[in-house]
Amino acid sequence: MTTTDDHQTSAPTGAGQLPRTIDVTDDQRVPFARLVAVETRKSFDTRAGRWLTISIVGLVLVVVGVGVFAFPDDAQDYVSLLGVTGGVLGYFLPILMIMLVTSEWSQRTGLNTFTLEPRRTRVIGAKITAGLGLAVVVLALGAAIAAVGVLLSPANGGEAVWNLGYNEVQNFSLSSLIGVLVGFALAMLLRSSPVAIVVYFVYTFILPGVVAALGALVDGFDKVAPWIEFNTAQTPLFTGDYRATGEEWAQIAVTGLIWLVVPFVLGLWRLVRAEVK
Amino acid sequence: MIEVTGLTRTYGGFTAVDDVTFTCEPGRVTGFLGPNGAGKSTTMRVMVGLTPPTRGRVTIGGHLYRDLPNPGRHVGVLLDAGAQHAGRTGREILTLGARSMMLPRSRVDEMLHTVSLTDDEAGRRVRDYSLGMKQRLGIAHALLGDPEVLVLDEPANGLDPAGIRWMRDLLKGYARRGGTVLLSSHLLNEVELVADEMILIGRGRIVAQGDKQSLLAGAHHGEATTIVSALDPTALATALRACGLDPTPEGNGFKVAATTAEVGRAALEHLVVLTELRNGAAGLEDLFLELTSDTQRETAGAAA
Numbered sequence: 001m002t003t004t005d006d007h008q009t010s011a012p013t014g015a016g017q018l019p020r021t022i023d024v025t026d027d028q029r030v031p032f033a034r035l036v037a038v039e040t041r042k043s044f045d046t047r048a049g050r051w052l053t054i055s056i057v058g059l060v061l062v063v064v065g066v067g068v069f070a071f072p073d074d075a076q077d078y079v080s081l082l083g084v085t086g087g088v089l090g091y092f093l094p095i096l097m098i099m100l101v102t103s104e105w106s107q108r109t110g111l112n113t114f115t116l117e118p119r120r121t122r123v124i125g126a127k128i129t130a131g132l133g134l135a136v137v138v139l140a141l142g143a144a145i146a147a148v149g150v151l152l153s154p155a156n157g158g159e160a161v162w163n164l165g166y167n168e169v170q171n172f173s174l175s176s177l178i179g180v181l182v183g184f185a186l187a188m189l190l191r192s193s194p195v196a197i198v199v200y201f202v203y204t205f206i207l208p209g210v211v212a213a214l215g216a217l218v219d220g221f222d223k224v225a226p227w228i229e230f231n232t233a234q235t236p237l238f239t240g241d242y243r244a245t246g247e248e249w250a251q252i253a254v255t256g257l258i259w260l261v262v263p264f265v266l267g268l269w270r271l272v273r274a275e276v277k
Numbered sequence: 278m279i280e281v282t283g284l285t286r287t288y289g290g291f292t293a294v295d296d297v298t299f300t301c302e303p304g305r306v307t308g309f310l311g312p313n314g315a316g317k318s319t320t321m322r323v324m325v326g327l328t329p330p331t332r333g334r335v336t337i338g339g340h341l342y343r344d345l346p347n348p349g350r351h352v353g354v355l356l357d358a359g360a361q362h363a364g365r366t367g368r369e370i371l372t373l374g375a376r377s378m379m380l381p382r383s384r385v386d387e388m389l390h391t392v393s394l395t396d397d398e399a400g401r402r403v404r405d406y407s408l409g410m411k412q413r414l415g416i417a418h419a420l421l422g423d424p425e426v427l428v429l430d431e432p433a434n435g436l437d438p439a440g441i442r443w444m445r446d447l448l449k450g451y452a453r454r455g456g457t458v459l460l461s462s463h464l465l466n467e468v469e470l471v472a473d474e475m476i477l478i479g480r481g482r483i484v485a486q487g488d489k490q491s492l493l494a495g496a497h498h499g500e501a502t503t504i505v506s507a508l509d510p511t512a513l514a515t516a517l518r519a520c521g522l523d524p525t526p527e528g529n530g531f532k533v534a535a536t537t538a539e540v541g542r543a544a545l546e547h548l549v550v551l552t553e554l555r556n557g558a559a560g561l562e563d564l565f566l567e568l569t570s571d572t573q574r575e576t577a578g579a580a581a
Contacts, residue, residue: 018303018455020278022338022425027346030379038376045373046364108360111327112370112418115354116377118326118343276327 035117035126036133042109043100043134052099053138056092060142063088064149069156076158079168081146083238086172089135089142091204093176094183096138097131098196101187101271110276120272128184135180139173171237178234179204182260188267191274203259208232226251230259278303278457279324279426283333286319293319295481296333301459301474303425306452308472309461312569316481317461318356321430324459325354337426349378353419353427358411358435363404367394367414370403371421378422388417393443408435416444427451429460433467445471465565479569492564503540504557506530508550516547532557 043049063084068076101124104110117123150160183200190196208231215222226233226248233255236244244252279301286294294316301307309317322328324335326342334341337352345351361370371385389399392413403411412435419427427448433441448471452458462468468475475492477485485492506529507513517524517533520543524531530553533540537554544551 020303020338022340022345022351024340024344024346024351027350028379029346030377034376034379038373041373041376045369046362048364103362107362108357109362111354111356111360112374113377114327115325115352115356116349116374118345118348273329275322275329277322 030117032122032126032129035122036129039100039123039126039130040133042103043096043130049099052096053134056089056096056138057141057145059088059092060085060145064145068149068152068158073157073159076150076153076156077161078146078150078164079242081149082143082164082168082172085142085146086176089139090176090179091201093135093138094179094200094204095197096134097180097183098187098200099193100127100131101184102191102193102196105191106193108277114276121268124188124268124271128181131180131184132177135176139176165242167242171242175234175237178230178256178260181264182230185260185264185267188271189263191271204231227254228258230255278338279307279428279459280336280339281320281324281333282335284320284323284330284335285332286316286323286328287331292481294323294330297478297481297483298333299476299483299486301426301457303457304452304455305473306448306458306460306471308468308475309459309478310465310468310475310565311461311463311478313463315463315478315569317463317478318430320478321356321428321459321461324428325352325356327356347378347422349374349422349424351422351424351426353422353424353429355412355415355419355428355432356430358408358415358432361403361411361414364402366400366402367406367410367417368399370414371399371417374418374421380421384421388421391420392417409437409440412436412440412444416447425455426457427459429458431462432460433462433464441467465562469561477565477569484569485564489561493561501534501536501539502557503533503535503537504528504530504553504555505533505537505540505544505551506553507544508552512547513544513549513551516543516549519543519547529553 043053064081067081067084071080104113113123114120150158150162153160182203183196186199186203187196190199207229211221211225211229211232215225226235230252233248233251236248237252281297281299284294284297285292297316297320299307309320311317319328323330324337324342325348337345342348342352365373368385368389371388372382374380375382375384389396394410394413394417398406398410403414406414412432416429416432419429429448433444436444448458448460452473460468460472469489472489474488475486476483477492504527505513505517505524510530514524514531517531517540520539522533522535522540522543524533526532537556541551541554543549544554
């Protein structure tokens with residue numbers, strides 16, 4: 001008397017005819033450009049994200065304004081104003097970059113992001129591209145604001161000096177690029193917004209001070225410092241004639257390996273293997 | 278179709294998933310049932326490539342998840358409805374998904390409609406969503422790419438009774454059209470009504486699997502149990518013994534290790550008037566607790 005039971009258990013609701021495999025021969029990967037577009041969109045589709053960018057540009061406006069109306073006449077040239085602009089952006093652009101990565105963990109959106117594109121290096125590549133694109137746009141905006149500042153400088157006794165040369169452009173771009181990439185590496189390594197931001201500020205604010213203090217206290221340390229500390233190594237890019245010697249480039253390369261390449265590779269390695277929860 | 282083979286995931290000395298093997302068939306809803314911390318979520322994360330397995334593998338439609346070129350088009354995933362940026366609107370989250378899968382934007386409105394989120398609700402930030410609304414949004418996101426396979430972790434969590442009914446109908450309909458559904462829950466009642474097939478997991482190991490009937494049959498080692506009572510209990514006991522059955526007193530009547538048909542026939546042959554005749558097998562809940570008792574607390578296992 002178990003026929004009814006048997007009937008129910010063995011009725012596969014037509015499962016026999018259903019395909020058990022998924023045909024992916026006609027499938028195409030999502031183009032990289034689309035991933036970049038999505039990652040860029042993510043930087044602006046929340047109030048917090050929009051305001052971070054707006055605040056950074058606003059801060060540049062304020063700093064350039066202060067420069068034009070409060071700096072001595074001979075410090076209102078384009079390179080000086082671009083210098084303070086670069087200073088502000090150097091501190092805050094990396095935060096934009098850090099948030100691109102860490103928000104996937106802090107807001108747990110990584111569950112969606114990495115299931116829709118399980119090849120994580122593609123996502124990371126898209127984030128770097130989106131972040132660099134954003135950085136370039138903000139830098140250009142900063143340069144434009146500084147230029148307006150130069151135009152306004154005669155109002156405060158300045159002479160609207162357009163003294164921008166190739167070296168200055170190269171150095172500003174290079175150091176900004178380095179800054180955002182260090183931020184990105186720290187973000188991959190630490191995967192937490194507050195921790196990554198604090199570590200970035202320690203690296204960029206406190207470390208150079210400590211190195212300078214050590215240089216003053218310890219005999220010969222000032223000779224070693226440019227070979228081990230990235231900020232110190234980059235100093236020649238912004239002082240004197242904005243030109244680095246061969247040895248100084250070598251110092252930038254060596255410290256870059258320590259402070260950028262190694263954390264970046266390690267961060268990428270960790271992120272690709274990390275569990276997304 | 279989802280095929281999990283010898284899946285193990287350890288964290289240091291702790292084994293979260295221990296040599297798990299099962300299959301989810303197309304056209305069926307498979308319920309993945311177990312107490313909290315049994316390894317359901319870990320198994321599902323491994324399925325979709327978020328957690329690397331220590332050993333074993335999972336294929337979906339014959340492919341490793343990471344080998345699917347555009348996985349969102351084939352596998353709809355909802356692992357945690359709360360895992361969304363609180364500052365994004367529901368519509369924006371679906372738009373990001375649609376763009377990531379190369380879908381037309383019209384798909385976003387279709388899915389909002391499917392899960393009954395109004396335009397007004399879709400325009401609100403997820404921060405202001407109830408858990409039930411987040412679940413609906415998560416289902417919408419999982420369905421965006423019109424996938425053949427659904428992997429849903431605790432999808433009914435936070436839904437009101439009407440929402441649970443809606444979800445049940447949705448998943449049943451989806452399976453009827455040939456889809457493969459795997460849904461997890463720690464609540465038996467949610468799964469029991471919708472799942473064609475159930476996988477019971479406790480402490481990282483599969484403790485039982487099959488459909489409801491075979492699970493119940495297996496729990497009692499194939500022995501049926503019947504609860505029966507009669508106007509004249511003494512006559513009933515005599516009748517049962519005459520048919521070779523062994524009644525044990527229970528409440529007003531007896532408990533008999535036989536099917537209801539056998540007990541009914543015995544009563545009929547001896548012209549005993551029955552007042553009650555029913556299947557006395559333990560419910561799925563008893564089975565679930567029994568099978569997973571050692572994972573709940575040691576004392577419960579010892580007492581049982």
